[in-house]
Amino acid sequence: MTVALETVHGAPAHRRRRIPANVRSMLMALAGTAVVWQIVGGLKLVADGAFPSLSGIATQFWRDRADYPQHVLATVQAAGIGFVIGVTIAVLAGYASVAWPLFERLIRGVGVTLFAVPLIALVPVLILALDGTKPRIVLAALAVYYPTMVATVVGLRDVDARLPDVVRACGGNDASVMRWVRLRSSLPSIMAGLRIAAPAALLGAILAEFGGGVRWGLGSYLLASLGSARPERLWGIGLVATVIAASAYGLFSLLGTRFTRTNVSATVVAQATPALLGDARRRPLQQRVLLSLTSIGIVLALWATTLRLLGTSPIVARSPLSVFRYLTTGDGAAAARHTLLAALRQTVPVALLGLAAGLIAALLFAVLLQLRRELAHAVLPLALVTQTMPLAALTPIIVLVFGRGIFASVMVCVAVTFFPSFVIIAQALTNTSPSAGDVVRSYGGQEVAILRFVGLPAAIPALLTAARLATPRALLGVMIAEYLATGRGLGFLLSQSRGLLDYGMIWSVAAVSVLVAIVLTQLVGLLERRFQSYAGA
């Protein structure tokens, strides 16, 4: 730690110069956005006034100012508790994974599941099984687990190879390497993971509150305010949530730079691949299949034992076996399967369409920024802020603006997939080898030619990585749109089954949507690895 602090103090001039430039361009971008927003909202250009002006939002916020403290406090507390629980478990799991590779292999199913799970599918299930504030704490903890766990593993593994050698040369064993090298080196990466995890915890808490059952919380406020037909307030709540999420993101960025030498890019963490079948060590195929099956079994066992420990009524809380029976041998299993398949057929194509739209938009925008580099400085910080905007707050507004057709679903998908994909693709475009660009330039090529011959080929693997990361988000986006607006597909089936008290269906939809998300993610991941090995990357 002393080394880290010295380095920070050793480079004050550098810090002072860099950060204000960032802040300045970000402030300019914010100001520009604000002006456009005010004009569009003030003139009621979008959705017949459902998209309000900034001044309208500010006025409403001022009127509601007495309501906010308790709601914010409740949400932040629940998210905070969930965050601490989730991070603790994730960091421990991360350390255990690096210390015992077999453990990593066995709990991988949990990671893959939590990476892919559409949180909205868990809300009704958690509210059925838990009471009071617990659903939101649990959902926050679940949202936090994956990014933190991966960040921990990446941080512990990617150490300077010479450092363990030094420890070993001095007579140290694996444990002392862990103690003296890995634990310290992992901090920047863990901090980068927490940066992603903190807004995720907030989103988890708000989504669960939106399901009801608690008196205070931004989600409850949003829910109760829906009936008052005041878009200004919905936006106010959404913006407050965004500010909290962005502050949490900023706090961990700051902690990252303060207490560690470097500031690891958040996308490095996000890019780590959760592969169900892949394996760092070469194992025989049978063993790999066996391990994968065991890790899937562990997920199912966790599901079943958690319910048993909670002691919830089996009518309400369904075990994996009961869901399986509901869809295979139970009364009306054929009808249930038919309904479920019909919903799947509506949801999956729209999710893929939305995914494609989001990726294309991200690619186009990244290319545009590559040609107009001065824009990037202004837009990138904004992009990071928007990533933290809680979806639950955003969706009712998207519905007001874009209506209730497939278009609304696609737009929600674009909204949730665009920025993370953009960041990854833009980074790939920027990080191309300068000498490759020089080659093009020496043949007389301009920026456009460099982009075509150097940038775009480099962006293809990034596009696939972005696609894999965006797949679960696209599914989540479609399901939220269906749940709130369009009345089709898995999301609507979930919503309707609550009203019909069809618990078997509620759990089946949750299970199937997780399964679909996993399968889609793994397929894209496979494509990505194929391409990487083909491109020799």
Next chain:
Amino acid sequence: MNRPGMSRREMLRNMALGGAALLGAPALLEACGSSSSGGSSATTSKSGGASTAKQSLSMQSAWVNDAEFIGYFIAITNGYYDAEGIKLNFLPGGPDVVPESSLLSKKAPLALTSPDTTIKAITSEGAPFVIVGTQFQKSPIGVVSLAKKPIHEPKDLIGKTLAVPAANTLGVNAMLKLNGVDKSKVKIVPYEFDPTPLIKGDIDASIDFTDDVPFTIEQKGEKVVSFLLYDYGYPLFNDTVTVTKDALKSNRDLIVKWLRASRKGWNENYKDTTVYPPKFANTYFKGTGRTIANELFFNNAAKPLIDAPAGVFSMSEEAIQANIKALVDTGIKATRAMFDTTLLAEI
């Protein structure tokens, strides 16, 4: 009378258990701890030594706190439950909170439910429920539309977009069927109780509380047309007081006391519907995003649907039979045994 609600106290307790210390003491919440002592001392003065034997009872509400539940808030605030020796734990609802689920998962032995969903749970899931009273004699659920594009009866819905909350799926299906409207000819979309899409013309009609939502819409300068599902072949109760068979067996007396105290709360409310909504501005109605003017409208408009000659919660034999017939017509095998009026008789 500035007692914070049960729900807040319960929330704080949960948070304290969960380790609120991690995020700093909730100093912003004003003096919550002190209120509970004030509450119980009020009881001791009324019912003497009975306060030591106070029994706690959780009830699952059907929606977020608004005037729909004002009778219970009055009974809590005025100490009517305390006087009966009940420590009431009032659980708010929400879109993902299905009150019947709270009964099944043992979060509460008593819930305010929709009778169609409750009886379907009994018949198709074997849920051990009994309906012992009803808050609404006439369900306020209806089809709400704008006067400039009016929907006067079920047939007008053909070719239109109707937004339906998840909880009312059964009722709407039944209403359409009983009135000979083909469900496939109506575009049904989800509804989250936000009237904006209706006001903006994005949907043609919504299923909502006819005693509440017209207020918001008229505030926006639109006239409202509505009809009750009750008047179109679906004459159901709503917010039926449903208890588990277990609770009925082991705590029958407690439920009778709850009915008595709650009825007292409602009667107090109906002396003058304008008195209580402002009183809860800083407790039950604080931070709900709704105005007190809205609660006043709601409280007044709900009166004819709740108040009954035989007393709030009463279920007349004809009304029970009408409920049963409507449900049987829609394929839900309701029977008289699912309703128990003997507790009301003991109030």
